[in-house]
Amino acid sequence: MNFTLKIWRQKNKNDKGRFASYEIRDVSPDASFLEMLDILNEGLAKKGEEPVAFDHDCREGICGSCGIVIDGRAHGPGRGIATCELRMRSFRDGATIVAEPWRAKPFPVIKDLVVDRTSFDRIMYAGGYISTKTGGVPDGNAIPIPKPVAEEAMDAAACIGCGACVAACPNSSAMLFVGAKVSQLALLPQGQVERKERALRMVEQMDAEGFGNCSNTFACEAECPKEISVAHIARLNREFIRAKVT
Amino acid sequence: MKSLFAFFSSSIGKKIVMSLTGLFLCTFLAEHVAGNFLLFMNDNGAMYDAYTEFMSHNIVIRTIEIVLAVSLVGHSISGVIVWLKNRRSRSENYKVYKLQENTPLASRITMITGSFIFLFLVVHLRTFFVPTRFGTEAVSPYTLVVQSFSNEWYSAFYIVALIFLSYHLRHGFQSAFQTLGLKNKKYSRLLDWLAVIFWLLIPLGFASMPIYFAFFYKAGPAALVLGVQ
Ligand code: SF4
Ligand code: FES
Numbered sequence: 001m002n003f004t005l006k007i008w009r010q011k012n013k014n015d016k017g018r019f020a021s022y023e024i025r026d027v028s029p030d031a032s033f034l035e036m037l038d039i040l041n042e043g044l045a046k047k048g049e050e051p052v053a054f055d056h057d058c059r060e061g062i063c064g065s066c067g068i069v070i071d072g073r074a075h076g077p078g079r080g081i082a083t084c085e086l087r088m089r090s091f092r093d094g095a096t097i098v099a100e101p102w103r104a105k106p107f108p109v110i111k112d113l114v115v116d117r118t119s120f121d122r123i124m125y126a127g128g129y130i131s132t133k134t135g136g137v138p139d140g141n142a143i144p145i146p147k148p149v150a151e152e153a154m155d156a157a158a159c160i161g162c163g164a165c166v167a168a169c170p171n172s173s174a175m176l177f178v179g180a181k182v183s184q185l186a187l188l189p190q191g192q193v194e195r196k197e198r199a200l201r202m203v204e205q206m207d208a209e210g211f212g213n214c215s216n217t218f219a220c221e222a223e224c225p226k227e228i229s230v231a232h233i234a235r236l237n238r239e240f241i242r243a244k245v246t
Numbered sequence: 247m248k249s250l251f252a253f254f255s256s257s258i259g260k261k262i263v264m265s266l267t268g269l270f271l272c273t274f275l276a277e278h279v280a281g282n283f284l285l286f287m288n289d290n291g292a293m294y295d296a297y298t299e300f301m302s303h304n305i306v307i308r309t310i311e312i313v314l315a316v317s318l319v320g321h322s323i324s325g326v327i328v329w330l331k332n333r334r335s336r337s338e339n340y341k342v343y344k345l346q347e348n349t350p351l352a353s354r355i356t357m358i359t360g361s362f363i364f365l366f367l368v369v370h371l372r373t374f375f376v377p378t379r380f381g382t383e384a385v386s387p388y389t390l391v392v393q394s395f396s397n398e399w400y401s402a403f404y405i406v407a408l409i410f411l412s413y414h415l416r417h418g419f420q421s422a423f424q425t426l427g428l429k430n431k432k433y434s435r436l437l438d439w440l441a442v443i444f445w446l447l448i449p450l451g452f453a454s455m456p457i458y459f460a461f462f463y464k465a466g467p468a469a470l471v472l473g474v475q
Binding site for chain 2: 006019069071072073098100103104105106107108109168170171172173203204206207210211212213214215216217218219222223230231233234235236237238239240241244
């Protein structure tokens with residue numbers, strides 16, 4: 001397959017950045033989007049040009065490192081996939097594909113398609129943890145948790161922290177990410193001790209980082225590679241109100 | 247006081263204000279449309295005039311009226327603050343951004359629909375509320391309705407405003423429950439049905455009034471006196 005790529009190139013944080021056009025030929029339809037970029041970069045390196053910088057690690061949709069806005073969609077077309085899981089067969093042969101970094105004030109571009117997502121880390125430091133005695137491995141089922149609750153918590157825990165929710169949201173809101181993190185711990189007995197402070201502090205940090213306000217358009221849920229439900233945002237709201245009034 | 251300020255300055259806090267005030271405004275709409283159906287009593291407005299007379303002198307209603315005004319202002323102000331903040335949160339606009347593939351139209355245009363409704367309210371209050379409440383001479387609200395809606399342009403403006411209202415509530419009503427954390431799998435179906443009352447039935451109910459008076463109403467004696475035909 002052949003494609004024309006329009007890729008955002010930006011030298012560093014302070015550079016203004018611009019789109020550059022590249023032609024790429026004979027790409028296997030089964031190549032992932034990142035593999036296609038690898039091929040492009042090999043060509044660029046051979047010509048002595050600077051390769052396109054992009055984030056990646058596991059390349060199997062579990063680490064949350066990758067993330068590119070492709071043709072106006074976070075992680076590209078298709079549902080429930082990360083950029084590394086996107087195959088070139090999802091595009092028309094000969095298509096022009098536009099690739100841009102996540103765009104949000106709290107995610108400044110470091111280089112090309114790589115953004116700084118430490119704002120998510122700081123939200124996690126603010127309350128995305130439990131304080132517990134870590135001794136030996138506890139017995140399985142030592143703390144009984146009803147199956148539906150465990151399932152719900154597991155669904156929330158599937159969040160890989162990629163930031164697609166922020167990138168897709170018209171308000172650059174991080175509510176789906178924070179909702180998933182707060183939900184996961186609020187549902188389980190281990191999360192009860194810091195339950196109140198967690199909701200308050202994580203929301204406070206989220207606001208301080210400059211993320212926007214959720215307006216319930218639910219673009220996040222549609223683009224999340226882990227299909228995290230906006231029901232977790234409702235739970236975050238509930239947790240926040242609960243913490244405020246009690 | 248300090249914690250109240252902190253609450254309002256938090257992102258979720260502002261939205262809770264929006265949802266509570268929004269829902270209160272919804273209950274008002276329900277009451278308003280129900281009362282207005284008295285316009286169709288075919289009694290030359292006797293019951294409708296009596297009803298407005300009662301509403302404007304009842305102490306409970308007058309108190310609620312103040313809450314209503316405060317809600318409207320609170321809803322609008324927090325809406326604008328949230329909207330401005332959201333516009334500032336994107337670092338740079340996307341070259342290609344296919345938001346329309348992921349989101350319903352109504353959810354993307356609340357600021358536009360809201361602003362139009364606000365504009366409509368100014369005109370609406372100027373036409374009906376100001377003369378009946380603050381006017382120097384006594385006017386029959388019913389004749390005012392007949393007079394105003396006999397102008398097709400004025401009626402058309404109402405109908406457009408109601409379409410905007412419908413879109414606003416299509417998103418807003420269920421959105422309020424989501425923000426208050428009251429939406430989950432168990433209730434979301436029920437909420438969707440309840441929402442139909444607000445985004446469809448109520449706007450339709452209101453729209454029936456200008457449509458009726460502009461196109462189907464045959465001027466009764468009261469209107470004739472005023473030279474409306
Ligand atoms: S909620 Fe989904 S889109 Fe957002 S960070 Fe987690 S996995 Fe990524
Ligand atoms: S590279 Fe790990 S999720 Fe894509």
